[in-house]
Amino acid sequence: MATITSLQNLRVKDAVRLRQRRQRERQGRIVIDGARELGRAIDAGVALVEVFVCEQLCAGEEARAVLERLPDGDAEVLHVGPKVFEKLAFGDRTEGVLGVAETPNVRLDDLKLPDLKLPGRPLVAVLEGVEKPGNVGAVLRSGSGADISALIVADGRTDLYNPNAIRASLGTIFTIPVCTATTAETLDWLRRQRLAVFAARVDGSVPYTQAELRGPAAIALGSEATGLSAVWSADDITAIGLPMHGVADSLNVSATAAVLFYEALRQRSHDPPLVR
DSSP states (O other), X not given: OOEXXXXXXXXXXXXXXXXXXXXXXXXXXXXXXXXXXXXXXXXXXXXXXXXXXXXTTOOSHHHHHHHHTSOTTTSEEEEEOHHHHHHHXXXXXXXXXXXXXXXXXXXXXXXXXXXXXXXXXOEEEEEESOOOHHHHHHHHHHHHHHTOSEEEEESXXXXXXXXXXHHHTXXXXXXXXXXEEOHHHHHHHHHHTTOXXXXXXXXXXXXXXXXXXXXXXXXXXXXXXXXXXXXXXXXXXXXXXXXXOXXXXXXXHHHHHHHHHHHHHHHHHHXXXXXX
16 A cells, blocks of 8 residues: 655645636536545535545544545545645645545536425525635535525635535535526526525515514525625515624624524424415
């Protein structure tokens, strides 16, 4: 079992390049850094291409468990030295295991509501124009906790599988149906699915606790810089807001998402949906 110790190894260099969006798009691959994240990708059936392992660093229980669960023959295991792994890993995260996988490709029309969680009354989240991958990941993490059905990134300004999004989501990005689309395509899809659409806005006239979130619904959130675009002000969309009693006029988008997702969960846990 040979160990790669050279930073000039072509496989290592290709994996390091996956830190860049254009390289992820060119190679059609993503990098999954961390034992928990890699384990969740395996559980979700993500197609792994190769896994880099540093035995000296792979001491944690979670990392060892992931290695034992690697699908037989599906991914090549490459053993590397500590310096090579440090080059591969992001920041100071050195759990000793890192995967390269084919980029999951889910299109908007692949989202079939009967197949999603919460059959009969799905809860779909929409993020429009969000730039920071960490916010996408944080929203997914909250969404996983509150059991949302799917996430659509509309007119996104970051790629969905940015390594920071994967890390911030703790790998939940692989456990929730996610896809990208234009805003126009997203709103058309929501309407065709007959979901009640709620737009989180600073000037939202309906307090979020009074929004009817027990039935099939979608919650749309915009970027912190510009908020939601004008198309989310249509007559068939309910603008909801959170009270802000301090000097700030809004919360971080991931904090807002968490509040709204858990309000929906609270309503659904205590009350049956209203008959429309």
